Amino acid sequence: MVRITPVLIAALLAVTGWCSASAETIAVIGTGNVGGALGPRFSELGHDIIYGSRQPQRADVQALVAKTEGNATAMLPAEAAAAADIVVMATKWPDAEVALKSLGDLSGKIILDPNNAVRINAAGMREMDVQTSTAQMIQDWAPNARVVKAFNTLGAPTMADPSSAGGPVTIPIAGNDAGAKAVIASLVTGIGFEVVDMGDISAAHVIEGMLIIRGNAGTMGTPFNYYFRPVPQN
Template identity: 40%
Template sequence: MRIAIIGTGNVGGAIARGLTGKGHDLVLGARDPGKVGALAAETGAQVAPPAEAAKRADIVILALPWGAAEAAVRDLGDLAGQTVVDCMNPIGRTAAGMGLTHGHTTSGGEIVQGWLPGALVVKTLNQVGAEIMADTVHLPHPPVMFMAGNDAGAKRKVGLMLADLGFEALDAGDITKARLLEPFGMVWINQALMRGKGRNWAFAAVSA
């Protein structure tokens, strides 16, 4: 598949590394190609301006800081009919400190779907740190990765990509279930960064 990664920081770079050698055509969407030259060389990815990278991609991955996401997504143009992965958690400053800025009545995933009404948005890859996205082979069990979206075909396509990253993909339901997945992602963040567990772990679904 042709996979465009919009946002080439820790998360976008980790996804690119995790998909390297898996038979996909990777395109890094970057306004400044010079800043992603090393990542492109490491992963064999092409580099293009974000809107060009997203055009005709089988999957467009949004790996942007939440505060910059709306403007960046709108600059991508019309993605009607395309599969778009939202791996962003809507984290910002709240009355209780840094946390989710959306929750019970909407979610980041639903907001992204509103920005891109014709796209097939799938919420996933928000439930673990970048290190695990880049490399899952050292884990004793395949880590689980839930996904939420309104289109079954888009979720099947994204599920194949998740399998290539080494995840067990589980369907959580429609895009409103991003209201479950984003707080779930915060559980990982709390354990990894606040409770001393560190970053080198993931959730797994272990059956009897």
């Protein structure tokens, strides 16, 4: 587990040639809770947001475009993905495979995966509904893309307003490509969260399990957000 500091992010971004201060084009596929939270936040960092919607002219999609800063627009999902270097897969998990496979060639693109695959068991509690992880499955469906797990362990209202958590919130990330993780880490920290790198894509299984226990704790009346206090370095 690696706590990613701003210095480390800058060093990794320099290696990849990506500059957190430059405007990138980010396709946000899905205009619901997560897409509607992350799109406007990422636009605050100066990035251009293209919402990928099945109905880009719908009134609620156009309202989301209007509340997003900069050169925001909405178009069909495949058009949005083709124009972007970063693709946020913010559809419901049961729709993700069809949605992803409709996006065309994703080779080299960074895919941000905030998904959770959740089923409710006989006791009314959440369980993971995939064997590996949504991130691993997305990586398998798009083997030449650079998938990064992030933003699945907190609620969309907190993404939209980190101050509503009443204190710092840590977002764990995982993925196979260090440069892609540095880019996503810069987005995470840029909008007000702490970030910890949990390792390669296999770690996404545990990160998705974190959402299960967080959700179940909420069901049992003890809701929390994740904050990892660093061990003091002597």
